[in-house]
Amino acid sequence: MDDKVIRVLLAKIGLDSHDRGVRLLARNLKDSGVEVIYLGLYRTIEEVAQTAIQEDADFCGLSMHTGAHREAFPHLRDMLDSLGGEDIVIIGGGAIPEEDRRALVASGVAAAMFGPGANYNAIVEWIKTNAPARNS
Amino acid sequence: MKELGKRVLAGDIRAASRLIRNLEDQITDTYIAIQEIFKETGKSHVIGITGAPGAGKSTLTDELIQAYRSQGKTVGVLAVDPTSPFTGGALLGDRIRMLRHAEDPGVFVRSLATRGAMGGISKAVGEGIHVMDVLGKDRIIVETVGVGQQEVEIINHAHTVIVVLVPGMGDEIQALKAGLMEIADIFVINKADREGAGKLYKETMNMVQMSRDRAGVSKGWQIPVLLVESVMEPHKFAESVEKLRDKIEEHYQFLVDNDLISERMRRKTAAEIQEALWGAIMCPILNEMEASGEMKRMIDRCLLKDTDPYTLADEIALRYMKEGLAKDICADS
Numbered sequence: 259m260d261d262k263v264i265r266v267l268l269a270k271i272g273l274d275s276h277d278r279g280v281r282l283l284a285r286n287l288k289d290s291g292v293e294v295i296y297l298g299l300y301r302t303i304e305e306v307a308q309t310a311i312q313e314d315a316d317f318c319g320l321s322m323h324t325g326a327h328r329e330a331f332p333h334l335r336d337m338l339d340s341l342g343g344e345d346i347v348i349i350g351g352g353a354i355p356e357e358d359r360r361a362l363v364a365s366g367v368a369a370a371m372f373g374p375g376a377n378y379n380a381i382v383e384w385i386k387t388n389a390p391a392r393n394s
Numbered sequence: 395m396k397e398l399g400k401r402v403l404a405g406d407i408r409a410a411s412r413l414i415r416n417l418e419d420q421i422t423d424t425y426i427a428i429q430e431i432f433k434e435t436g437k438s439h440v441i442g443i444t445g446a447p448g449a450g451k452s453t454l455t456d457e458l459i460q461a462y463r464s465q466g467k468t469v470g471v472l473a474v475d476p477t478s479p480f481t482g483g484a485l486l487g488d489r490i491r492m493l494r495h496a497e498d499p500g501v502f503v504r505s506l507a508t509r510g511a512m513g514g515i516s517k518a519v520g521e522g523i524h525v526m527d528v529l530g531k532d533r534i535i536v537e538t539v540g541v542g543q544q545e546v547e548i549i550n551h552a553h554t555v556i557v558v559l560v561p562g563m564g565d566e567i568q569a570l571k572a573g574l575m576e577i578a579d580i581f582v583i584n585k586a587d588r589e590g591a592g593k594l595y596k597e598t599m600n601m602v603q604m605s606r607d608r609a610g611v612s613k614g615w616q617i618p619v620l621l622v623e624s625v626m627e628p629h630k631f632a633e634s635v636e637k638l639r640d641k642i643e644e645h646y647q648f649l650v651d652n653d654l655i656s657e658r659m660r661r662k663t664a665a666e667i668q669e670a671l672w673g674a675i676m677c678p679i680l681n682e683m684e685a686s687g688e689m690k691r692m693i694d695r696c697l698l699k700d701t702d703p704y705t706l707a708d709e710i711a712l713r714y715m716k717e718g719l720a721k722d723i724c725a726d727s
Contacts, residue, residue, distance in 0.1 A: 262419050262421075263418070263419060263482065263507075263509075265415070284485055285485070287483060288478060288481065288483035288484060288485045289478070289481050289483060290481060290483060291478075291481045291482040291483045292483050293477075293483060293484045293486060293507050294483070294484065294485050294486065295486045295487075295489065295505055296485055296486065296487050296490065297489060297490060297493065298487075298490045301493065304496070304497050305493055305496035305497060308496050308497055309489065309493075309496055309503075311407055311408050311411070312407055312411055312502055312503055312504060313411060313486075313489075313504065313505060314408060314411035314412050314414075314415050341408075342406075342408050343408065392412075392416075
């Protein structure tokens with residue numbers, strides 16, 4: 259009676275209170291059968307990474323509107339890797355220039371970056387399609 | 395799968411969380427890992443925190459973690475939030491109140507969704523407790539979903555049950571009702587600065603004094619009613635939660651001194667055996683009937699009043715007791 263449910267961690271880090279988008283995404287994911295662990299505002303990268311491990315999240319998503327994304331996402335990748343979460347997929351969204359979004363995906367830091375105006379259904383679909391397989 | 399149990403025994407947090415997840419997802423063979431760790435379980439003191447939505451369970455849990463950490467004790471938390479009955483999704487938000495412990499290796503918080511279970515916790519909570527237990531957590535706090543009157547499943551899992559009340563939830567008749575109000579080993583009146591807290595305190599005290607000879611499992615224990623101050627007054631709040639911590643410890647000692655622990659353990663184990671039997675007998679039968687289309691045919695026949703569920707259940711029971719399960723399903727489960 260396998261009933262594999264996708265788990266997604268969503269958070270905002272630092273002094274950034276633009277949480278409308280991430281909350282709407284959380285709700286959309288919940289309404290699509292996903293378990294969302296929502297961490298809310300003002301988190302640190304370390305908190306997010308530790309939580310992703312403790313919660314066995316498939317995806318770790320940051321919503322960023324501060325301009326610190328070029329540092330934050332690689333830092334999160336390093337933290338997750340050092341904690342044994344190499345297979346946890348990073349996704350991102352918010353106010354991030356297209357050039358930077360592309361660079362973060364190209365360097366392998368993030369698997370997908372969603373820009374301003376991204377369609378929620380499309381994000382949910384992407385997450386469902388790209389959920390990592392579980393072997394153990 | 396074998397490896398997962400070993401990794402948990404070695405203290406691997408990710409493996410522990412994955413094991414709980416495989417149990418939640420009811421993945422075949424996950425129980426092998428529980429078989430591996432079962433011998434090492436039974437060391438932790440399990441504390442249940444239950445109460446209505448918004449009563450302050452998560453905030454109280456957060457402060458209680460702090461109170462235990464200040465004594466050097468390690469803490470595991472299983473925080474349960476509801477699953478959507480329509481989509482199967484969930485928004486797990488209890489952790490938001492507990493993030494100051496996110497980087498403390500002495501604290502392991504795992505959020506669980508109810509996944510359709512009706513008792514205020516999820517089916518995986520029992521095993522989740524085992525997992526936290528073998529990780530060596532001194533205290534395990536299980537925070538139930540926001541409950542109403544009837545969700546009392548937590549008593550099968552916790553040594554000490556705390557029922558959190560807040561002012562303004564109803565009159566004194568509520569306090570006389572069966573269910574939630576009967577299961578407390580300790581009552582907490584939360585948000586004690588609010589109007590009506592004094593009245594609620596008196597009513598709860600009255601109720602507690604009337605039911606001294608409780609039919610339940612803490613015979614002779616005088617159920618305390620504690621006022622917990624507003625979180626807006628951090629020092630007072632912390633102080634009252636330290637008092638709560640001391641009461642929890644006192645209750646556990648009472649259970650030990652009066653040889654009541656074994657009674658609780660027996661009940662917990664009985665519930666667990668029933669659960670395991672359900673998994674071993676009912677799940678494969680239901681899977682088989684679902685896969686073969688028999689379930690659908692039976693529903694159709696019942697709707698046509700061609701037969702009834704009880705006659706069908708008798709038939710199925712007889713058949714499986716005689717023939718057993720189909721081989722491939724047996725090997726699978």
